[in-house]
Amino acid sequence: MKIWVVILAALLFSGCSTSVKRVDSDTTIDLSGAWNDSDSRLVAQEMIQDALSRPWSTDFTTRTGRRPAVIVGTVRNLSHEHINLKTFVADMERELVNSGRVDFVASKDERGEIRDERLDQDLNARDDTRNAAGQELGADFMLTGQINTIIDAEGKQQVRFYQVDLTLISMADNRKVWLGQKKIKKLIKNPSIRY
Amino acid sequence: MYLLRFLATPMVVLCLLYLQGCTSWQINQLSAELPTLGPEKTLGKLEKIDPPDRDRSQYLLNRGLLKFYTGDLAGSRQDLEQAKTIMKSLKAVSLSENFGALTTNETLRSYGGTPSEQVLVHAMLAMGYLFSGDLDGARVEMLQADVTMSQLGDTESVSGQLASVRFLAGLIYEMNGELDDAMISYRRAYQIIRAREEKVPEALATSLLNVSLRRNNENLNDEEYQRYVSEFGREASLPGAHEGEWIVFYHDGVVSNKTETRLSVFDSNLEAQISVVMPHYPQSRYQARQLSIGAGDLKRTEVIEMIEQRAREDLADQSAKTMAAATVRAVTKYQMVRKARESGELGGFLANIAGLISEQADVRSWNMLPSSIQVARLVTPLDASVGIVAKNVELPALNKLGSRHYGVALVTSLNNRLLSYPPYEGLEPIEGQPNEQ
DSSP: HHHHHHHHHHHHHHHOOOOOOOOTTOOOSSSSOOOHHHHHHHHHHHHHHHHHHHHHHHHHHHHHSSSOEEEEEEEEESSSOOOOHHHHHHHHHHHHHTTSSSSOOOOOOHHHHHHHHHHHHHHHHGGGGGOTOOOOOSSSEEEEEEEEEEEEEETEEEEEEEEEEEEEEETTTTTTTEEEEEEEEEEEOOOOEEO | HHHHHHHHHHHHHHHHHHHHHHHHHHHHHHHHHHHHHHHHHHHHTTTTTTOOOGGGHHHHHHHHHHHHHHHHHHHHHHHHHHHHHHHHHTSSSSHHHHHHHHHHHHHSSSSOOHHHHHHHHHHHHHHHHHHHOHHHHHHHHHHHHHHHHHHHHOOOOOOOOHHHHHHHHHHHHHHHTHHHHHHHHHHHHHHHHHHTTTOOHHHHHHHHHHHHHTTTTTTTTOHHHHHHHHHHTTTOOOTTTEEEEEEEEEEESSSOOOEEEEEEEEEETTTEEEEEEEEOOOOOOOOOOOOOOEESOEOOOOOEEEEHHHHHHHHHHHHHHHHHHHHHHHHHHHHHHHHHHHHHHHHHHHHHHHHHHOOOOOOOOTTSSSSEEEEEEEEETOOOOOEEGGGGGGEGGGOOOOOOOEEEEEEEOSSSOOESOOOOOTTTSSSSSSTTO
């Protein structure tokens, strides 16, 4: 009898304790159905792979003899969710840089800090380690985009449709050299009953 | 003696429940004191309260709103987001809470907010994002508000449909250059106000006229535009090349608290009068006070949402359901007392006391919301500041804010702090007592 009481108590208390389980960062875990790290990573990977498989980068390299330099412009969140675009943009940058086929230049937000540091170097760094102003690599292409959603909800069910559109624009002549699109559709069923 | 021992545990549980009911009483008390104490002091007192889990969303809604009024926009967003998530999770029916509500009282249910509150949380969050300079974040909240209102609304009723939120959505789309979406939202705001037979505020009329004209390349013969011209008796007032617009929201007063009222109902099965406790709003004596704004020609804010009224409508919509549950509960308790009496007078007496103590109406609400939301829309030269008369303070010139078209400001009757979009660091609260009019 006593053993059953102990087992029952253990079962009851196990429901009250916090549990932590480490999982691989590439594991897909969907809890609420909202945009999550897996969506961000997978969309970035697929879209950049698509971008790199198109002729714009090889065309540019053939024409100029060097790798194209890309800058990330504005990626807007026009969806129904507060999406951390910084992780999405970082995922894209990582994919592009790691491909070894493009150079990336610092974005508008990042440049200020780097220029401040260069000014500081001008005053305080040794001559042989100083980085001069006016030597920045200008971007050849700008990547812009937006995330849109369409939500259809009825009762406890919801269909969420995400569409990510990215555009690569030539800085020299405003030509759109690549248009990428990725769609995700999720059916979310919320519980009707809880304890 | 055996009976006393038997009843001791339920009595202790009931006393604990009664004490926990104190949280909602404390919050109601603070909400009543808010107009005189102001948001800063009220927030300090509210933070000393540790609510039970089932009151968490109500607590977070109020704390988030007070943080918003005190200028802690990041803290406010965090609380309101958390409250929104809790309210969403409570849409599933809880077996244990239903059992508790049917046997003890309604306060044992977790607080999920009224339809208006479920929509207003998006509006307050949108304003939080907007005054932090995040227009896209505000837009996200407006899209979510649209989904919430679509789920709450049906063709027959305007329950959970808020003109103020549609207006705010329209404004956010308009500032984003999405004139078609702006028009849809302004139109919905107008339809809701008409369905409620309320007065269309000047700011909404101006928005309808301006956007219906602009989205059709300023074609004066546009049918919809002409319809609004004949209804409002004036043309659109588009700002000139060196002009912009201020849209000022004014939160006036604090919404009433619910109280409880005891009703006597005849139960034909029992053939006896049973007593039920119901939540109730006392008659409102609130009179909206307008805010005068402008330089030279003064404009007055006008009510776009009477929250006092929405709160009463939400309660009325729920009353049949609440009454049915209260009656079932009262009958159960009546039968328990009768059974206890059969085993002795003392048992009957104690069971009766237990029934009385445990019977509480659910008087929880987002009770630090304003009594009314008012709005004004005015055209000003880009280099002119705009006075807010009652606050003895000026909104900076739009070109100082780095805006070429729009400025949005929030003023509340509760303190002298102003919030603006684009955010402007010079908007420090001015000295003075709260509610100085």
